Amino acid sequence: MKSIWFLLMLVPCLVFGQSKEEMIAQVKANPKDANSLRLIQRIGGYDPEYVELNNLFKKLDKKVRKSNDGLLFERYLKALKSTQIGKKAPSITQLNLEGDPYSLSDLKGKYVLIDFWASWCPDCRKQVPALLETYGRFKDKNFEILGVSFDREYEPWAKYVKEQNLAWKHVSDLQNMNNSAGQTYGVRAIPQNVLVDPNGIIIGRNLHGEELNAFLAEVLK
Template identity: 65%
Template sequence: MKKIFLATLFLLPILLFAQTKEELIKQVKANPDKTETLKIIQKVGGYTPDYKELNSLFKGLDKSVRKSDEGKVFERYIKTLERTSVGKKAPGITQFDLKGEPYSLSDLQGKYVLIDFWASWCPDCIRAIPDLLVTYNEFKDKNFDILGVSFDREFAPWEKAVKNYKLDWKHISDLQSWGNAAGQVYGVKSIPQNILVDPKGIIVARNVHGEELRAKLRELL
């Protein structure tokens, strides 16, 4: 999915006009002594950041940058990505559902679960719904489910979107928008974004959509 809503840990500076990943990496390597370079490294990661690549670029920065407050925040972000990469145990999630009751990822243990990070105010999330419905309807009776984690801040639009679009899977939120606790734990800086977890709670894929997701599920199921 090319069109996304992107929120970063930092505001992107005016200097970021590069259009290609290669140009961004050159900028990083040319400015190892500037804290602004951290913003460029995050832009290198884009929608599907590779923690190994980001860590390699981060380690190439001057010590003064790595040990700065901004550097420490960015290092924690990289570690979060590492902890939630493919092959790792999925961190627990517990938030309130639309009935105001606590609901956890562990309540779906034993199934393949797609943790879907989205929001009612996100146009790209709404555009992704028809395709997500196709996936859900194909696999919902094959030991597969979806857990929607909303980045909404207001209850009413969240509830309305779930009902209007007939999203029949489980939905939870802490109504903290980009401060959503689950989003923080999984290093989610853009939506729509997802994590696919197996019946044992192991992450088997990250940010797979459409036919790629369905092909993965056919392979697994």
């Protein structure tokens, strides 16, 4: 099961078997219910669309939007908006596995896949074989991966990177799902990724497997 910290706060009355259409209808039918904020988060899932979520948020009652949870959700929406395709990628500086500061800007001039993941995340682990294939195929073609770990402890993170021979760049602030870069990029579920071009512009979001390979083959040819 993918990891969404926000969903852990859902109230028991919400039914996880709902379709996206049913959830959207429920939000529209309950604009004064604070639980609609959680439901909008679920609608976003693992590939949230800013415009869709913002339109639903704006339909909520002003009292809900201006509540503490509403203001936090609005901040999340602003992060999504600022990291849409075509936007300048926000800076990232965290510690690497050697304990030294490492920044996204250190990879300026390359195509960079910012991969948000954690060693404890089952679905992140499932992505590893595909990422290894992608890295092996494109690493000598001006492409790099910056793994941003949502781990809380150094040892499991470092051990997994070494065991799996994840030879790309890695950073973390060891703040789990409160990772500062994750908050800046509007990441509340992992795995997610953002693809940045050599000029620091976001050109893709949540591309995986063959879709990612096909995209890279096109831009790197």
